[in-house]
Amino acid sequence: xxxxxxxxxxxxxxxxxxxxxxxxxxxxxxxxxxxxxxxxxxxxxxxxxxxxxxxxxxxxxxxxxxxxxxxxxxxxxxxxxxxxxxxxxxxxxxxxxxxxxxx
Numbered sequence: 001x002x003x004x005x006x007x008x009x010x011x012x013x014x015x016x017x018x019x020x021x022x023x024x025x026x027x028x029x030x031x032x033x034x035x036x037x038x039x040x041x042x043x044x045x046x047x048x049x050x051x052x053x054x055x056x057x058x059x060x061x062x063x064x065x066x067x068x069x070x071x072x073x074x075x076x077x078x079x080x081x082x083x084x085x086x087x088x089x090x091x092x093x094x095x096x097x098x099x100x101x102x103x
Contacts, residue, residue, distance in 0.1 A: 003029045005037070009066035016043050023063040025070075026050070036067070 004027045013019040019042040026037045036056040039048040057064060 003027060008070045009063040011062065013040055013042060019043065021063075023066070025067065038063070 005024045007022060007024045009021075009023040011021045013021050020040070022039040022041075024037045024039070026035050027033070028035070034053060035050045036053065037048055037050050040046060056067070
């Protein structure tokens with residue numbers, strides 16, 4: 001079984017227009033590990049890093065907010081939506097088991 005990936009955020013890395021960051025949600029080929037993969041491509045180099053969901057949700061930024069919206073956005077936004085997102089992040093960071101080496 002091949003791994004499944006879904007891109008949820010793309011942003012400019014700069015300074016060149018083609019310098020880009022990609023963020024994907026990845027289910028590994030065994031179906032047991034769900035990770036966030038950050039890839040970057042620039043004129044000089046490219047690379048990638050994998051994060052556990054707890055580590056990723058513990059960070060602030062547009063990519064984290066995009067993933068939360070993708071997974072939990074309500075059909076009709078309500079005033080409680082930002083509060084719900086913050087509660088989700090706090091729960092995820094506290095509730096998930098410690099990260100394991102995926103390699």
